[in-house]
Amino acid sequence: MGKKTFVSPFVPEKLPDMPPILGVRLATAEAGIRYRGRTDLLLAILDHGTVVAGVLTQSKTRSAPVEWCAKQLKNGCARALVVNAGNANAFTGMKGHKAVEITAKAAAEAVGCPVVEVFLASTGIIGEPMDASRFAHLLDQLAQDAAPDAWHAAAQAIMTTDTYPKLATRTAKIGDTQVTLNGICKGSGMIQPDMATMLCFVFTDASIGQPALQKLVAQAADRTFNCVTVDSDTSTSDTLLAFATEAAAAHGCPHIADAEDQRLQGFATALHDLMEDLAILVAKDGEGLTKFVTVDVEGAENDRAAHKIALAIANSPLVKTAMAGEDPNWGRIVMAVGKAGEAAERDRLAIWFGDTLVAKDGERSPDYVEEAVAQYMKGAEITVRVNVGVGNGRATVWTCDLTHGYIDINADYRT
């Protein structure tokens, strides 16, 4: 099977302008870990005093760098982040831990910090030993080259099957001081994050206590990355890290230790919006997609039940192939609601494609005209809304269709 060059129809016309974040410098390199002729190594250097919060994959077979991050998150201080693309360093046994140690040590020496303040993430093939000695020596040079404006390059260096770099930026006021949040992420396949997406890194100059940052990040992840699915497969490597350099304190930004502090409200909203942007960018780069699909479920027993029903719809191969075929096949939506296992009143079920009510009271709507919806299905962005007629629970999940492109990409990724 020949690999076709797939490009998402949602490639942004222009990448966002990314302002610098005080206390963050970035550099990238071509390490040749798996890819040729492109960058695949990122070093982010963080000023002294940076706190870090994060959420990591719940997979039972998580990768060596994820285990490393879990350990260092307990300290909550960060001076460096090293990310490589091409090899996930997952299911690599003792060799995997060794590769983590080599990388962390090299980064610590290059940056001049304790190894426990180095954070690591690897993405790419699972199960192949990763030879860290092939790129660890590059970190010295990267530390010298690191610059505050290399955001686009950073987002590019962490891509695997992604067809575009994923970046977002926001500002917020804390007290009277404006702070900035920048985020980069990657992900395209093996995407049903369980606490985080494949890889996402958020940077801010705000001055926030580590426990408060952790709480805000976890809350935002639940409503953003945990609501994205491309193919129902949860990665061994999902990593979301948020770094707060506290550099804005020099400009009068108050240090805030309590996540409930009213002064953090604007920051929390900006963080949520930034992460939602990035999560949607992941779904819009789903492997092989032709359609971006939003699944809104309402009327469920509670929000958790709504989320489970929305995921059942978004992950159903039959729903996803119907989307690819531009077929408003509400029967498959009904099937997916039924298999989710959550309370649903079949005879009060209502389904909309876009604004058109296609089914209500447990059967096809008498006013339904297929032609109108068929036209809607030709669009690149489809919204399916389902009311399951039980309670007030609601949830939104973002996904994409399942196409020949997905098969092309994944039937020959490794060999």
Add this chain to the structure above:
Amino acid sequence: MGKKTFVSPFVPEKLPDMPPILGVRLATAEAGIRYRGRTDLLLAILDHGTVVAGVLTQSKTRSAPVEWCAKQLKNGCARALVVNAGNANAFTGMKGHKAVEITAKAAAEAVGCPVVEVFLASTGIIGEPMDASRFAHLLDQLAQDAAPDAWHAAAQAIMTTDTYPKLATRTAKIGDTQVTLNGICKGSGMIQPDMATMLCFVFTDASIGQPALQKLVAQAADRTFNCVTVDSDTSTSDTLLAFATEAAAAHGCPHIADAEDQRLQGFATALHDLMEDLAILVAKDGEGLTKFVTVDVEGAENDRAAHKIALAIANSPLVKTAMAGEDPNWGRIVMAVGKAGEAAERDRLAIWFGDTLVAKDGERSPDYVEEAVAQYMKGAEITVRVNVGVGNGRATVWTCDLTHGYIDINADYRT
């Protein structure tokens, strides 16, 4: 997208010879419910005294005929079974119940029995009203035509996207009397049965009490149909019914009321084997498949955990596309084990493709030679074995690969 004519590579060279079952007669017709130029209606007539047991879909949006069967199973007596293909009569509201009543009444009159002894199953499109008056009048003629040898025709009439009819037969001894079991089933997509497959009907001349038959059927379903998945989607219509005519009693077969009765051991084994045959025939006719895949999980905390891990592997789009690409991608197996959420010891995990150990102790096996396994992956039948290193739980799940054929079939099934 043009529909390609897909045919499973596992089409049996020859359908099994099906002996008659005393007390069962069959007839089929072309009702034109959805298909043209093929039969789509089956009537089975059962002699007076037939008991029926069954398991039905656990979907929360189950079809009108499934609800009808659930109600009549409480009586446990059957004189007729009517099955139509082309319309599932699911999510059809009050119209659906009306269609069920019209069909049951027509069958009861044709056969000469109470309506509560008529069992119904419908398969095909979901959400379109079914006009039973278009075929109910055919049942009189079918009742006159019904014959004991129409098994192949019966299996053909209930097909939808199936590419071959699915039949199996067994004999067993109860006391000194030989009894026969015949089974037919259909299913190809929307297959992850939850208590039964799409449609499966088993007939026997044995004389077994209804509660005992129910127990044996439920046990066998758990180890057969509930271990098959094509695409993780659970139908609104899954129906497994087993009819025991008791006709063998005339030949000295003892009536047995207790499922634990030692004399039923041979029958229970034959029933399990028959249902396993049929379940595997379903997986081997998975929509668009090129490979039949057996997933054996061992070393899990318990059998239930093993089953959940096996399903996570079998349903992973990334594992299924790797199979299609003949890629022994153990990294994706590791990923799927990790996402299943059940206990697994990553550093004791072992994975085999066929007889070749590809990974052990949490990393690639040092003896692994890719070429040998690559050759194995070219075969049509692939077995993946995984030991998750925790306990003694084990399970087997049967599935197939995910191919362009699946997309072709499902991106334009309805329109």
